[in-house]
Amino acid sequence: MTILSLHNDNPLLDGRQSERAMMVRRGVQRLFSELSHAVLAELTLASGRRADLISLSPKGEIWIVEIKTSIEDFRVDRKWPDYRLHCDRLFFATHRGVPLDIFPEDCGLVVSDGYGAHILREAPEHRLAPPTRKSVTFSFARVAAGRLLQAELLTGKAGEGSEMAAIVSGDRD
Helix, strand or coil: CCCCCCCCCCCCCCCCCCCCHHHHHHHHHHHHHHCCCCEEEECCCCCEEEEEEECCCCCCCCCEEECCCHHHHHHHHCHHHHHHCCCCCEEECCCCCHHHHHHHCEEEEECCCCCCCEECEEEECCCCHHHHHHHHHHHHHHHHHHHHCCCCCCCCCCCCCCCCHHCCCCCCC
């Protein structure tokens, strides 16, 4: 269930994504953070599918972002329509090197450069049923708390002055 690699010094990276996908992800995460969203990468959904990014908005909306870094990446992956069952809004995120006209009009579109991102097209809303919202939110909370605990345990003693220790201890809240 966790995505943490025991062979990586950074417990928040799992090593499955390309450098380009990580660049897109960082920019979207920064944008969503500016929008006051809580963001989680690589969340396994009840369907067994894994969302590249999922966020909870200040209003409680659940957004899923599917990251695509090339035309071929988009063409070979046909699982993305299943994500609609688990979110209020579905977005694609990419970078300037990918033609934007390949992405479906009925999904949001975000372009990232790694330092930030811009929503080019808002995603249409399709509200989740309350039981599904509760299930996704509960899963989000459990996984986020579990990852935070693992990150804290991997940093050693809290208060050693490390950046990670400050984050996991709540000093940055």
